[in-house]
Amino acid sequence: MMMAAVRKSTNWFAIGVTAAALVIVLIVGGVVWFANSQATSPGTLPESSAVNTENGAIAIGSGAKSVDTYVDFMCPVCNSFEQAYGPTLQQLADDGTITLNIHPIAILDRLSQGTQYSTRAANAAYCVAVDDPANVSAYVKALYAQQPKENTAGLDDATLASIATSAGASDSVASCISDGTYTRFVTAMTAKTPLQANATSIATPTIAVNGVTLNNQSDLTGDPQKDIVDRLDG
Template sequence: MMMAAARKSTNWFAIGVTAAAVVVVLVIGGVVWFANNQATSPGTVPQSSAVNADTGAIAVGSGSQTVDTYIDFMCPICNSFEQAYGSTLQQLVDDGTITLNIHPISILDAQSQGTQYSTRAANAAYCVAVDDPANVSAFVTAMYAQQPTEGTSGLDDATLATIAKNAGASDAVSSCITDGTYTKFVTAITKKTPSQTGSGIATPTIAINGTVLVNQTDLTGDPQKDIVDRLNG
């Protein structure tokens, strides 16, 4: 009788160990999911009527045609593009021909001695756009005017805040810049930059009405030929 009773008894120890193992697996799975989610999360998304949360574009103007510029504020060729084409693009915005979609991205952090200048500068652009998108064009122009040389530490956050406020932003922009509010958004949105040749991201990358240009062959330095004529078909 005792043996029969023993055979019917429940092994609570084994069940407890199994349950504990299941809990551990679930916890580990949850940690892995959270880590992966954090790694791919865009973080805080800029809340502005001018910012496209999906593409990262900051819209300037309201024309029916579009010119998209993907820029890194540490990129000297982006500055050269601004000097050659900036006034033409602004005129096209002013006369209602185009919406200029500015995409501040970050591919040159390695060129700023560990200060992540490209990311910080792009974050500052989104801070300005959220504060008042009317000041974005002035901010971009001022950033190019004070562009640091590749390989230097870049401008510090206090200087970025001063540039933003001189462009018309309110004092509230300072904490947005120093806190790096949109840093993760910049990192996430940079990955969406279209490739010019299929071999990777480059700056500046320009798209006219959705067609990506190849800097080496499609841009000659002549705004009439490269931008206006393409807009006119």
């Protein structure tokens, strides 16, 4: 006697539950990936012939040798560095000896009563560079000339914009500054600041001559000839 073949029924319910669970896993994974990418993304890039969007440098001059300065515009030591070394660096850039790469970074936001002045000032520097890089040097000097004290609110956006137009920028720079267009870019570039020798955290100013990072304690004596010019030739 022949036995009837047993037909196995397909459990569509179980398949449906499994498929739904897989979709949920994919969606959650996608959300996590998107959130992580947004957190680390540099956001809007400052498109300018003078800005290196990989490391955040704003280039002044076009010399074969290089000096990189990583500065926070609320940092009083950065201001002191500017007063002592700025004229020499500007001359070296003007005469074609160096490319001066200014990296506006933000490590002192905690000292501006919640206004994030360091980030806002750095953003403003990029706004000026995008508007017309020829005005960056004048703007940087003006920011130092009107540098707020630590633990104050810092300059407001309207003042940052006014200083920019006084340095030669167009009126359109005001919206870039007030919108914080390059805020995320500043944050991303700050994280790329090189550490000084034996340091465990970022410090400002950080200076690199021909790619070699100097130590503020031992390599910056206040003598531009010894500390910068001689190293360019070394």
